[in-house]
Amino acid sequence: MHSDLQQKDINHHFKPFSDNKELAEQGSRVIAHAEGVYIFDSEGNKLLDAMAGLWCVNIGYGRQELVDVATAQMSKLPYYNLFFKTTHAPAAKLAEKIASLAPAHMNKVFFTGSGSEANDTVFRMVRRFWDLEGKPTKKTFISRENAYHGSTVVGASLGGMGYMHAQGDLPIAGVEHVEQPYFFKEVSSKADVDLTPEEFGIKAAQSLETKILEIGEENIAAFIAEPFQGAGGVIIPPSTYWPEIKRILSKYDILLVVDEVISGFGRTGEWFASQHFDLKPDLMPIAKGLSSGYLPIGGVIVGDRVAETLIEKGGDFNHGFTYSGHPVAAAVALKNIELLESEGIVERVKNDISPYLQKRWLELADHPIVGETRGLGMVAGLELVKDKATNERIAPDSKAGGICRDFSMANGLIMRPCGDTMIISPPLVISHAEVDELIEKAKKTLDQTAAFYNLVK
Numbered sequence: 001m002h003s004d005l006q007q008k009d010i011n012h013h014f015k016p017f018s019d020n021k022e023l024a025e026q027g028s029r030v031i032a033h034a035e036g037v038y039i040f041d042s043e044g045n046k047l048l049d050a051m052a053g054l055w056c057v058n059i060g061y062g063r064q065e066l067v068d069v070a071t072a073q074m075s076k077l078p079y080y081n082l083f084f085k086t087t088h089a090p091a092a093k094l095a096e097k098i099a100s101l102a103p104a105h106m107n108k109v110f111f112t113g114s115g116s117e118a119n120d121t122v123f124r125m126v127r128r129f130w131d132l133e134g135k136p137t138k139k140t141f142i143s144r145e146n147a148y149h150g151s152t153v154v155g156a157s158l159g160g161m162g163y164m165h166a167q168g169d170l171p172i173a174g175v176e177h178v179e180q181p182y183f184f185k186e187v188s189s190k191a192d193v194d195l196t197p198e199e200f201g202i203k204a205a206q207s208l209e210t211k212i213l214e215i216g217e218e219n220i221a222a223f224i225a226e227p228f229q230g231a232g233g234v235i236i237p238p239s240t241y242w243p244e245i246k247r248i249l250s251k252y253d254i255l256l257v258v259d260e261v262i263s264g265f266g267r268t269g270e271w272f273a274s275q276h277f278d279l280k281p282d283l284m285p286i287a288k289g290l291s292s293g294y295l296p297i298g299g300v301i302v303g304d305r306v307a308e309t310l311i312e313k314g315g316d317f318n319h320g321f322t323y324s325g326h327p328v329a330a331a332v333a334l335k336n337i338e339l340l341e342s343e344g345i346v347e348r349v350k351n352d353i354s355p356y357l358q359k360r361w362l363e364l365a366d367h368p369i370v371g372e373t374r375g376l377g378m379v380a381g382l383e384l385v386k387d388k389a390t391n392e393r394i395a396p397d398s399k400a401g402g403i404c405r406d407f408s409m410a411n412g413l414i415m416r417p418c419g420d421t422m423i424i425s426p427p428l429v430i431s432h433a434e435v436d437e438l439i440e441k442a443k444k445t446l447d448q449t450a451a452f453y454n455l456v457k
């Protein structure tokens with residue numbers, strides 16, 4: 001039987017990234033409230049949210065300071081646009097604050113309502129940049145298979161998700177995809193490939209150079225990548241990957257777009273993963289942790305080279321959103337960043353809670369159905385396998401991931417399946433005791449998944 005709310009939802013709510021027909025039978029879980037790292041559903045279940053919502057609630061739930069700032073800003077100026085020679089305090093202050101935290105050569109911020117809009121903005125900025133530079137043939141974007149860059153037409157095209165491309169005739173023209181640095185998938189689980197992670201990292205990176213030579217430097221606008229792939233399954237490139245990408249990009253005049261929508265605002269223990277991986281992006285899309293998800297806001301941090309051309313030579317930039325730099329969202333984002341700073345949350349990630357989380361997550365590698373664990377900062381993943389020797393998968397069509405997720409939810413832990421990869425990205429404020437709870441529940445979940453498939457030795 002569905003509750004009244006579930007029935008309303010079934011009748012009238014067309015839900016994102018869902019099989020709406022299947023859900024009409026099951027009914028959706030109604031999330032009622034949240035506090036700290038926990039969410040509570042309408043049945044009274046308490047769940048440790050090891051995904052921080054959708055990778056975004058970096059500061060944790062229930063921060064009254066953010067509520068107060070939103071309330072005050074709503075009373076003072078709930079809305080005004082930034083198009084017609086106007087600005088307001090939250091947008092100006094937030095832009096300055098973001099620029100102060102970004103790599104030194106990045107000093108301008110363009111605001112959007114989301115990460116997808118940020119990538120649409122990148123697309124237009126980059127193409128405009130090359131036109132203004134007198135190189136109008138440089139229009140093609142190179143991305144990677146299994147990348148995630150959002151769900152608008154441009155976002156999904158830049159992304160490398162086949163199941164998204166299959167709907168809506170994507171990708172659009174002018175987007176190419178190269179190899180992803182996913183060692184477990186491409187090497188560990190294949191008997192006929194024998195490469196070390198370091199060798200594979202170089203090989204994956206070199207697929208970029210092959211593509212550049214194939215379509216010609218004169219046609220390529222930019223390379224876009226997440227520093228580590230998030231939605232693709234917490235894929236952390238081998239140590240050789242980014243240095244080789246940097247070597248290749250320095251040979252050719254191609255812009256680097258580092259999609260920091262997940263990795264920004266402390267998730268790696270630095271403000272941005274570009275600082276962790278020592279990258280020098282020309283553009284950085286941001287969203288998610290920018291406001292810790294309390295209100296929708298995103299943006300593009302623009303490096304000096306691109307900003308100078310667009311601003312000095314460009315005249316009007318004919319792009320923007322009604323809610324670009326929305327004052328309430330911007331005020332909340334600014335306060336969120338101030339709290340991350342004043343409470344030392346990013347330093348705590350680096351020096352305390354990330355080392356602890358990663359040490360404990362590594363214990364799961366010993367489990368009989370875990371082929372690999374990996375992690376960085378406050379993200380981690382593990383691969384479900386039938387046999388640790390061959391890394392053969394448990395069931396066809398990545399069914400084991402869904403089964404594992406269902407056990408996890410029943411145990412009060414939100415882990416997300418990406419195929420047969422189980423991933424986490426908890427709030428940065430998670431305590432040691434809560435990490436212990438997460439690991440205990442993950443172990444129980446793995447035991448139950450093994451038992452379900454009769455894999456108990």
Ligand SMILES: *Cc1c(COP(=O)(O)O)cnc(C)c1O
Binds near residue numbers: 119260288
């Ligand atoms: C979530 C995500 C996006 C899209 O952000 P939305 O706010 O959902 O539009 C873009 N890039 C990356 C890397 C993401 O994880």
